[in-house]
Amino acid sequence: MDLDRPLPNPITPEARPFWDGLRERKLLLPRCQACGHVFFYPRVLCPRCHARDITWIQASGKGRLHAFEIAYQAFHKAWKVKPPYVLAMVELAEGPRLMSNLVNVEPDPRAIKCDMPVRVVFSKLTDEVTLPLFEPGR
Amino acid sequence: MADLNTLSNSVCVVGADESDEIGNLPGKSQLTLHLEAITNAVHDAGLKVTDVDGIFTAGQHSPALLGEALGITPRYVDGTTVGGCSFIIEVGHALAALHHGLCHVAVISHGESGRSGVGVSPRRDTSLTGQFEAPFGFGGAPTLFGMITTRHMHVYGTTLEQWAQVAVSTRQWAMLNPKALRREPITVADVLNSRPVVYPFNLLNICLVTDAGGAVVLTRADRAKDCAKKPVYVRGVGEATEHVMLTQMRDLTFSEATHLAGEKAFRMAGVTPRDFDHIMLYDAFTSGPPIMLESLGIAARGEGVHFFAEGRATPGGKLPINTNGGGLSYTHSGMYGIFPIIEATRQLRGECGPRQVPNVRLSLVNGMGGMLSAAGTLVLSNEKT
């Protein structure tokens, strides 16, 4: 099997539910039971109130493109996707931001605007790993 | 608790120098770059290596290794590694150690075979980046700092031409520095027409990748009088860290760490952000220095780029910035932070020849670690308050 990108490595125990959820095409986010704060990346405590009581919620998959870049070359030795491709920082409707790619869009700065609406698309890489990518939404 | 103001002027930079050569050095290991820089800086101070009893460094080699390689047994060591500004932050750590008598002669050393990779360990911390960034193609600083940059363009309307002007201004200084790697003149059009790497950056928006060492020597002001050259007083120091993963940065267009570090340093020195004659800012990317000016309160938000216009930061201008030619045109081995301290020291001593800023009294050094994640700020002067 030829992968066109690096697999997430290492998958840490505290982030396991995130990766397990993606396999079922669900975008899960950690939420603090004590104060309600939804955050990302996953960790064992709430970065706002420091409670250790963390649960997982399913995100809407909707958000906005907070910032972006258009890459004209590979920056990782395992990266095989043909340039140009769009690197994205997405701010989810639930609040947290994550890094991803913006797909199904012209890789042209005139076609891409910060704060444009985006929505998740699930991209299965292996039986273990599905990645959350994003495309322009409404 | 002691008021930091009482420590203002208590220690001085008394030695500063690069390794014997900087640039493309496939024949020299990282450790050699350290050792050359340390001996050069110690000699610049008129001291001997055996006078050194405090070693401060960042990166792959520990201060213990540097002590061993130098054949000395330091009584005080610090290996704080929070990115390229670590050396700037360590000036504050050295100040505290010197003040309390934990050491008497402190060396802060940098050596990095960033281009040639000679004597370098490949291991890096990828615990979170490997999981949450690499699968999407992120790798290396340009793929992250570009996010800060496109967000700034969106919020403030900053243009590619304005970022390019930072490279042009900095190159004009490099043309006056014989040690600078890139000395041919460039224009805004040259920057915009250079190879696209990752939008919004073309090649000339991104720092060099070189092999280089640099070191500075500090001692208490009472002892500095006996050193070879005019002492440079450390009037203020500040440090802070905000995030590591860029998604965690509260506002991509404003560095909280830089703001806090600057505020601390200015208060300790008893100066305002508008008081400086000369400024050294960590320029890994053209968008870095303007955002630092904004975060430090020197420029209004969104207006940092205006400081790089002809006649302002440029040679002969009102507020010279990055007079060594910066990471963009002079040298950038990976952790650049030692070099702005060296340049500020030389400017305050009046050693800079054709690029000397006339009548410079108060110099600002500000550096970042990571993606504006950590920050260190220094207020330096050739006069006591």
Ligand SMILES: [Zn+2]
């Ligand atoms: Zn909480």
